[in-house]
Each structure stands twice: as structure tokens, then as C-alpha cells.
Amino acid sequence: MELSSYISVDCVIFGYDGEKLNVLLVKRTLSEESNHLNFEPDWTLTGNHVYQDETIETAANRILFEITGLSDIFLEQFKTFADPQRLLKPKDQNWLKSIGRNPAIRVATIGFFALVATQKVALKWMGREVKWVPVKEVGTLGFDHNQILEEALIAIRQKMKHEPIGFELxxxxxxxxxxxxxxxxxxxxxxxxxxxxxxxxxxxxxxxxxxxxxxxxxxxxxxxxxxxxxxxxxxxxxxxxxx
Amino acid sequence: MELSSYISVDCVIFGYDGEKLNVLLVKRTLSEESNHLNFEPDWTLTGNHVYQDETIETAANRILFEITGLSDIFLEQFKTFADPQRLLKPKDQNWLKSIGRNPAIRVATIGFFALVATQKVALKWMGREVKWVPVKEVGTLGFDHNQILEEALIAIRQKMKHEPIGFELxxxxxxxxxxxxxxxxxxxxxxxxxxxxxxxxxxxxxxxxxxxxxxxxxxxxxxxxxxxxxxxxxxxxxxxxxx
DNA sequence: ATATCTTAGTGTCAGTACAACACTAAGTAA
DNA sequence: TTACTTAGTGTTGTACTGACACTAAGATAT
Structure with a gap:
């Protein structure tokens, strides 16, 4: 009856290239052996599971460090997404299976947004291709990540009205x-x-x-x-x- | 390595009695048979675990309905608390054991705040005594609930600057x-x-x-x-x- | 050297919101 | 009739806002 589930963090990483506000995405493909599923590669935010003894902030900082090499990045929790339906789309289920996860287990994810002042990021993260995309040009993302991105934008605008965080970019x-x-x-x-x-x-x-x-x-x-x-x-x- | 844990919601329920801002607390005692532990009763926020197929919003609304009998209450998620240490104080561990929970399992809780316009609430909730306490007079609460209350106050003040929510009280x-x-x-x-x-x-x-x-x-x-x-x-x- | 191009950098005016401030009005109770 | 309590109102000086157009500085091309 009560819920045992996984906890993950998703980082919405914002950057500024001198012209536009960008968000960092990673490519989602199937591994070779699963590719009979005819999976069309797409993109997601950067997320990962939280380890047993670490805080969610540590988990989020870990992602940021792996991608940027920096460890004092502006980072803030903004919202948690835990809808039991959130990973049930067939495409998402296929991908979860392909990386060896039990796709039936509910995953609650805590959304963080990060502001980074650099454009320099790893080319690959966890074997996945990484790229900056202007926020206004983001297409359909995997999982519920379009929703998470939307909420991150709302949160960052709200934050920006009261805190001097523009400098972080x-x-x-x-x-x-x-x-x-x-x-x-x-x-x-x-x-x-x-x-x-x-x-x-x-x-x-x-x-x-x-x-x-x-x-x-x-x-x-x-x-x-x-x-x-x-x-x-x-x-x-x-x-x-x-x- | 990855985290399997429980997910709960805690509702910080605010009310206004014509004079002060109050928060709803429930009493925490040990059941008869466990009372050899010499447990000093104290108070906590209203929280509960999330069921397998319900959203966190549904879980929070369920708590509110059980306590107030109302179902259209102003309610908003404000922050998630998932520190692996958050329930490890001996007193909290004892209480968790006494109600039959495995106290070693990590619990991530999503904090919601609610604004209610009534003072009429159930006298007991889940067999536990319920009372309104002025926010400024809240003492030491169980678990990490003082921290959750503090964050709820920050969130509500922030929200109040931009949204007409005073009326909800x-x-x-x-x-x-x-x-x-x-x-x-x-x-x-x-x-x-x-x-x-x-x-x-x-x-x-x-x-x-x-x-x-x-x-x-x-x-x-x-x-x-x-x-x-x-x-x-x-x-x-x-x-x-x-x- | 001169002209051209591009972005940097500046001031005024009218309108709106703000803080600070003290007295009269309306109803109840004694 | 008086006393008590809270309701309800207006002005002034100050600060910030939005709207708006021209000159300055440096690099580049001719």
C-alpha cells in the first residue's frame, strides 16, 4: 500500500552564450543490442538516481561536476515530480528496460535548476552526447522533461525578481x-x-x-x-x- | 547503491483565528505497550505516506480532507526534504519502531503548505490529538519538522508577494x-x-x-x-x- | 586621413506609488 | 448622556517608473 520507490534528481542546467538562454540536454539512444526496437533517439535533461547515503543536493552537485568540472555552481531545488504515470509512456518504458532498470518502479524526481557561467562542458556524459540548446528552441524531450523545464523557467524567473542571480550566468x-x-x-x-x-x-x-x-x-x-x-x-x- | 525509499508528504496547515497565524500540529505519543521507553510526548506536522497509485497532491489532499472535511483547500508544494539523516534521532527512531515501521528505510518527504479559512478541525486524526498553535509559539517539534515549518513560512511569504492568497485564510x-x-x-x-x-x-x-x-x-x-x-x-x- | 559602421553611454519630464502622519464617525455598553 | 472602541479618511514630500533621441568612442574599409 505504501510507496517504495526510487529517488532521482534532474538538473535543468542553464547557460548563456552571449546571445540566448540555453539549456543543457543529453541524448537518449538505445544500446546496440536493444536497437531492434527502432528507437528514435531524442533528448532529455541531465538526471540521475540518488545514492543510498547522499543528500539530494550532493547528487545534483555530482551531476554538475561530472559535466562541467566545477563544484561551486549556483543550484537550487525548485519542485518535485512524482506522478505515478510520469514514466509510463512506451518509449520511456523501452528505454528504461534497455538500460536494465525495472520500469515498473515508481521514480520520484527532485528538480533542480543550475546557472553556469561557462559554455565549456564535457562532450559526453555517462556515454551520452551533450549539447546546449536555446530554451526557445527545445523540442519534445523524453520522460516528463518538457514539464520540468517549464517549471524550472517559472522558478528561475520568480527567483530572479528577488535575488541577484543574473550574474551567475x-x-x-x-x-x-x-x-x-x-x-x-x-x-x-x-x-x-x-x-x-x-x-x-x-x-x-x-x-x-x-x-x-x-x-x-x-x-x-x-x-x-x-x-x-x-x-x-x-x-x-x-x-x-x-x- | 541506488536509493529505494519511502515517499511521504508533510502538510504545513496554516490557519488564522482573527488574531494570530496558527499552524496545525498533531501529538506524538507511544502506544501503550511501547511506553516502557519513557517517551516524552511531543508534536509534529501532519504527514503521511504516499500510496502506490496516488499522486503526491492526492496524498496531501487526503490528509487535509481527513482533518478538515474540506476538499478544495489551497495547497502547494514548496520543498522536498530527503536528507538521509533526517529521521535518525533516537527519539524519532523509537517512535517509528513503535508504530511498526522499519526505521532504517530512508524517507523523502515533500512539503506542502495549506491555507484554511476554518478553525474547525477534527479533534483527533489517526488517533492522534490535534491542535492549533500560533506560529510564533511553536516549540521543538518531532523529526525535522521545525525546519520544514521554517521553509514553509519562507515559501508562503514569497508566494504572498505575488499572489492574492491572504483571502484563503x-x-x-x-x-x-x-x-x-x-x-x-x-x-x-x-x-x-x-x-x-x-x-x-x-x-x-x-x-x-x-x-x-x-x-x-x-x-x-x-x-x-x-x-x-x-x-x-x-x-x-x-x-x-x-x- | 577620412568616412563609415557599430555599439556605448547619457538626461528630462510626466505619472504613479510610497511612507509618514491625526482626526472624525459610528456603533455598543454602562 | 457619557465613555469606549474600532472604522474610515486626505495631504505632502519623496522615489521610482516608462517613454523617448542624440552624441561618443573605437574599429574597419577606402
Whole structure:
């Protein structure tokens, strides 16, 4: 009657390539011997089971480390997906069988989103091909991963309204145009340049450097950095609400 | 190596008694025959295991229905707690044994918060005593439930900034003073009466009725209602952010 | 060297929301 | 009739917002 099940984590890994917001996907194919099933390869988010003695955060960080080689990545749990139907589509069942899992066992997965400032990732992860895809161009994913991605986007937008996390997608020195573009991509909205800069200039933790962009074929922009210290000191919790 | 575990839900049920924000707790005692362990009774949140074929939302709603008799309660998942250590305190282990569970099995629990507009709840749930406790007066709870409660409060405050959920704690007709008090309790802040009322008056979905409070020994206040319909139509997504 | 191209960077004005603040009005109870 | 309690209201100064267009700086091409 009560539920014994597997627990997994799925990481929705976001990156920014200077132009668009991307999400990291891994290819899903059948192993050679199972391929009589005529399985059309597709893509999924990066997920894995949680080991017996590790926390879910550790499991998520493990995935991130394996793919990026980095271990201090911004990472946050956003929602858990545990519908008993979530892995029952025939294609998903076939794939689970092919990798030797019992496809009848329910799997609850905890969704995490991660923001990474690098584009450099492993070419393969667990033997599976890895690629960045612009969020707006993601097609049909395996399992319930389209739903998980949608929820991750909602969570990240929500988070972004209250926490200075846009910087997590940028190198430590960045231009205001880059920063603005990150916000535009994530909120899927155009922002006014002057108003944006005025707003940023009030936030003392975005600090101008005496340094300029190099190697651009036009007027080079000033570089800025984000100071977590200054943020922690000066930030007085934007307190507004609707009723 | 991989984790086979139980999945449970814990509901942080909030209520408002006209004065304070309360949370519903259930008493934890040992059954007669186990009581040689000298177990000091304490309190926990309302939680239960998820059945094999039900969704976690169904499991959470089941708890709410059993306790309140209501089935359309505001309910939302906020965080999952799956630390392998979370149930390993001796007291928790003893209790788990006493009710016949294998205390070595890891339990991941999905935290939900619920807002109920009634104070009327079952006196007992699953044979356990039930009571409302003001959130600020909650002592040490069983398991990791203090942590879960803390996170629930953070989540509800966050949610409240963007969604009109204060009404879920009030009867369908309410006064502005009651509404203001709900916000003050949850945000743990004092609000200016005139400024609050000006703000509410801009929100067209808080609708004044031609009806007044009855039975109060002072000037009776006008009653208002919340219209979800009007909210859905008029609400243009308060869009502000920090960088 | 000059012209062209591209992005960087800046200020004003009108409108809206905010915080801070104190008194009168309406009903009940004694 | 008086006392008590909570309801209900308006103004002013300040801060932020959205809308909006031009000059500056550097690289490249001729």
C-alpha cells in the first residue's frame, strides 16, 4: 500500500552564450543490442538516481561536476515530480528496460535548476552526447522533461525578481549590455537601455571597473563586477506585495 | 547503491483565528505497550505516506480532507526534504519502531503548505490529538519538522508577494482590518492602515459589499469579498525585479 | 586621413506609488 | 448622556517608473 520507490534528481542546467538562454540536454539512444526496437533517439535533461547515503543536493552537485568540472555552481531545488504515470509512456518504458532498470518502479524526481557561467562542458556524459540548446528552441524531450523545464523557467524567473542571480550566468567581469540581455532573455521581454542602467546604478553591488572590453569592432564598453559582500550588506529586502 | 525509499508528504496547515497565524500540529505519543521507553510526548506536522497509485497532491489532499472535511483547500508544494539523516534521532527512531515501521528505510518527504479559512478541525486524526498553535509559539517539534515549518513560512511569504492568497485564510466576507492583520501576521510587520487601504482600493478584485459586521461592540466595519474572476482578468503580473 | 559602421553611454519630464502622519464617525455598553 | 472602541479618511514630500533621441568612442574599409 505504501510507496517504495526510487529517488532521482534532474538538473535543468542553464547557460548563456552571449546571445540566448540555453539549456543543457543529453541524448537518449538505445544500446546496440536493444536497437531492434527502432528507437528514435531524442533528448532529455541531465538526471540521475540518488545514492543510498547522499543528500539530494550532493547528487545534483555530482551531476554538475561530472559535466562541467566545477563544484561551486549556483543550484537550487525548485519542485518535485512524482506522478505515478510520469514514466509510463512506451518509449520511456523501452528505454528504461534497455538500460536494465525495472520500469515498473515508481521514480520520484527532485528538480533542480543550475546557472553556469561557462559554455565549456564535457562532450559526453555517462556515454551520452551533450549539447546546449536555446530554451526557445527545445523540442519534445523524453520522460516528463518538457514539464520540468517549464517549471524550472517559472522558478528561475520568480527567483530572479528577488535575488541577484543574473550574474551567475556571466563571467566575473561583464558589461551592462550583457547583463541587460540576460534579463531580457530570461524574462522574455525587452527592457529600455537607459531605464535599466539607471536601475542598476542604484544597486551599489554592481561595481564599475576601470577596465574596458577588448577586441570588439566598436566602442568598447566598460566592465562591471558583482559584489556579493556589498549585496549582503546593503540589500534591504525589497518589500512589496499585492493583496 | 541506488536509493529505494519511502515517499511521504508533510502538510504545513496554516490557519488564522482573527488574531494570530496558527499552524496545525498533531501529538506524538507511544502506544501503550511501547511506553516502557519513557517517551516524552511531543508534536509534529501532519504527514503521511504516499500510496502506490496516488499522486503526491492526492496524498496531501487526503490528509487535509481527513482533518478538515474540506476538499478544495489551497495547497502547494514548496520543498522536498530527503536528507538521509533526517529521521535518525533516537527519539524519532523509537517512535517509528513503535508504530511498526522499519526505521532504517530512508524517507523523502515533500512539503506542502495549506491555507484554511476554518478553525474547525477534527479533534483527533489517526488517533492522534490535534491542535492549533500560533506560529510564533511553536516549540521543538518531532523529526525535522521545525525546519520544514521554517521553509514553509519562507515559501508562503514569497508566494504572498505575488499572489492574492491572504483571502484563503479568511471567510468569504471579511473586513479590511482583518485582511491587513493577516498580512501583518504573515510578514511579521506592522502596516499603516491608510496606506494599506489605499493599496487595496486599487485592487479591483477586492470588492466592497453593502453589508456590515454584526455583533461587535463598536462601529461595525464594512465587509468585502475577493473575486478570483476579476483578479484573473485585471491582474497584469506585477513586473519588477532587482538586478 | 577620412568616412563609415557599430555599439556605448547619457538626461528630462510626466505619472504613479510610497511612507509618514491625526482626526472624525459610528456603533455598543454602562 | 457619557465613555469606549474600532472604522474610515486626505495631504505632502519623496522615489521610482516608462517613454523617448542624440552624441561618443573605437574599429574597419577606402
Amino acid at each position: 556571466l563571467p566575473s567581469k561583464f558589461t551592462l549590455t550583457q547583463l541587460q540581455n540576460v534579463y531580457e532573455q530570461i524574462f522574455d521581454a525587452e527592457l529600455d537601455k537607459r531605464n535599466f542602467r539607471r536601475k542598476v546604478s542604484r544597486m551599489k553591488y554592481v561595481i564599475p571597473l576601470n577596465e574596458k572590453q577588448k577586441g570588439v569592432p566598436h566602442k568598447p564598453a566598460r566592465l562591471y563586477m558583482f559584489s556579493r559582500e556589498v549585496f549582503d550588506i546593503t540589500n534591504q529586502e525589497l518589500f512589496d506585495f499585492i493583496v | 479568511l471567510p468569504s466576507k471579511f473586513t479590511l482590518t482583518q485582511l491587513q492583520n493577516v498580512y501583518e501576521q504573515i510578514f511579521d510587520a506592522e502596516l499603516d492602515k491608510r496606506n494599506f487601504r489605499r493599496k487595496v482600493s486599487r485592487m479591483k478584485y477586492v470588492i466592497p459589499l453593502n453589508e456590515k459586521q454584526k455583533g461587535v461592540p463598536h462601529k461595525p466595519a464594512r465587509l468585502y469579498m475577493f473575486s478570483r474572476e476579476v483578479f484573473d482578468i485585471t491582474n497584469q503580473e506585477l513586473f519588477d525585479f532587482i538586478v
